[in-house]
Amino acid sequence: MNAEVIASSTFQSRATVVFTCLLAALAGLMFGLDIGVISGATQFIQAEFKVSDHIVEWIVSAMMLGAAVGALAAGWLSAALGRKRSLVLGAMLFVLGSLLSGYAWSPASLIAARVVLGLAIGVATFAAPLYLAEVAPERIRGAMISTYQLMITVGILVAFLSDTVLSYSGAWRWMLGIIAVPGVLFLLGVLVLPDSPRWLFMRGRRDEAMRILHRLRNDAAVVAREAADIEEQLKTPQRGWHLFLENANFRRSVGLGVLLQLMQQFTGMNVVMYYAPRIFQEMGYDTSAQMWFTALVGITNMLATFIAIALIDRWGRKPILYTGFAVMATGLGVVGVMMHGGIAGHAAQIFTVSMLLVFIVGFAMSAGPLVWTLCSEIQPLKGRDFGIGCSTFTNWIANMVVGATFLSLLNGIGNSSTFLIYAGLNLLFIVVTFWLVPETKGATLEQIERNLMHGKRLRDIGG
Known part of the structure; x- marks a missing residue:
């Protein structure tokens, strides 16, 4: 009986870790969707708004401007709010930016919406790999971070396929707005993620950090060793x-x-x-x-x-x-x-x-x-x-x-x-x-x- 309980507990722990890491890696999917979705929409946007190639360049590159600002703020946000809450913020901005892009009434409003999307990506692309590195067990850490990189390419592909299907009707607003749907699913999923144990240690919340580590690792010796390693590393300030x-x-x-x-x-x-x-x-x-x-x-x-x-x-x-x-x-x-x-x-x-x-x-x-x-x-x-x-x-x-x-x-x-x-x-x-x-x-x-x-x-x- 005890062996069955231990086996069940170990399975639940591993399932929790995999679910947690895969969900965080979906931030890469959001990133890929945002990169890919504009590609198929530009020619239809240009035709509807009757704008020059130069304006199209700014519609495309506005996202990167927002991402640069988001990346600058992401370090402070991930330290002050935590990795999980930074991902929540990124998901909310992603949904908002996607909806604003789909409802854009002018080139200027579309550029502004793309900046919001960029802010989301700048925050998420900093927080997600950091969260993965801190939550995943050492034996699968590399695989989980590689999964994040792979999800970026999957997101680009999904956006390209979606654009291709919608191109027959020229529905560029659907191209840009439909990615709010996976954004909402990502937001709901991130809300149930645990906080990063390392961040909790950084904030002096040791008991809470230990509870999460036990839930993720299910091995008292591993938890003790990892907690000691984290506390030792935190003695080296950035x-x-x-x-x-x-x-x-x-x-x-x-x-x-x-x-x-x-x-x-x-x-x-x-x-x-x-x-x-x-x-x-x-x-x-x-x-x-x-x-x-x-x-x-x-x-x-x-x-x-x-x-x-x-x-x-x-x-x-x-x-x-x-x-x-x-x-x-x-x-x-x-x-x-x-x-x-x-x-x-x-x-x-x-x-x-x-x-x-x-x-x-x-x-x-x-x-x-x-x-x-x-x-x-x-x-x-x-x-x-x-x-x-x-x-x-x-x-x-x-x-x-x-x-x-x-x-x-x-x-x-x-x-x-x-x-x-x-x-x-x-x-x-x-x-x-x-x-x-x-x-x-x-x-x-x-x-x-x-x-x-x-x-x-x-x-x-x-x-």
């Missing part, structure tokens, strides 16, 4: 700003994190995510084909993410980045050359689309997930929150710049030159990776920090 001012080595790691995020954004990936139908229009496809090929982009992005999950701890970070940047440069380079010569005939169109999909594979298997991994690995413990905050803010600002300039580049220098510029940047990133990016495979965070603080070259700190 002092990132002071460390940044005082320590040149820390400034180097922060600078590298910022550079990595710039590299990720200027691969051109989000150009495809936000403007895929317009790109397929430039290839000569009609509206229906544009939308279905956009859905194919989402499928390719999701499936190729599994390549990174499979290879990251086998090949190492740098070999995967070399491969990814080379593949991306080749894919976009061929697209640019094909557009320069003129895409005549069905075979040429299919070949050009195939090379764009090759580019998607290159990103999803390399810079997409690996940049986030590296940005968390290279920062020393005392400045980790500050360093990751700087790189995350950079990601959103660079994302906004890319989204706000693509159509202007197309109109200014032409489609061929635009894609060739992005291809050239990917070639440059191979060189940058060689000179500055460390190989962190197999290195502990403590080893990386020790090498950094001893002044080793950035590319050698993983050794």
Whole structure:
């Protein structure tokens, strides 16, 4: 009988952990939906409001502006309100922004609604991985955080498929508003999540933290050990700003994190995510084909993410980045050359689309997930929150710049030159990776920090 009770209790504990982590990972789904949904709607928004490409750029990039602000506030919110309440706030803003987008009465109101959506994403994308890292048991922590990354690609795919179905009626308001439905479900689910035990320890609520740990772990020895580890780690306060001012080595790691995020954004990936139908229009496809090929982009992005999950701890970070940047440069380079010569005939169109999909594979298997991994690995413990905050803010600002300039580049220098510029940047990133990016495979965070603080070259700190 006792064995049955123990087995039942263990099963309930594991089920609670999995449910908790998967629900928090759905924040990634919200993120992906928000990225993908605007892609199919822009041409219909432009037709209804009769606005220029420049206004369309701002409608698209307004979300990234909001996300940058949200990311700046997220650190304070997650500390003051807690990880769970930050996720609740993010979910509420997501639902509000989605509904406002669907009911937008002018370009200005749509831009404002997209800023609200961005605020939601900025908060959620900070709080969700942090919550997952603090709630998931060590043995499945990596898998749960990888699930969060995968859910982003699933969200993008779902948004692309939804846009494709609704494109036949041109119902852009439904495209933007319907994502409020999963947002409401996410909000209801998050409300039943437990608080992060680490946050409760930080707030001096030890008894409550221990109760939640017992519910999540169901093993007194594991709970005692984890509680002791948390309390020991909390003795090392975050002092990132002071460390940044005082320590040149820390400034180097922060600078590298910022550079990595710039590299990720200027691969051109989000150009495809936000403007895929317009790109397929430039290839000569009609509206229906544009939308279905956009859905194919989402499928390719999701499936190729599994390549990174499979290879990251086998090949190492740098070999995967070399491969990814080379593949991306080749894919976009061929697209640019094909557009320069003129895409005549069905075979040429299919070949050009195939090379764009090759580019998607290159990103999803390399810079997409690996940049986030590296940005968390290279920062020393005392400045980790500050360093990751700087790189995350950079990601959103660079994302906004890319989204706000693509159509202007197309109109200014032409489609061929635009894609060739992005291809050239990917070639440059191979060189940058060689000179500055460390190989962190197999290195502990403590080893990386020790090498950094001893002044080793950035590319050698993983050794």
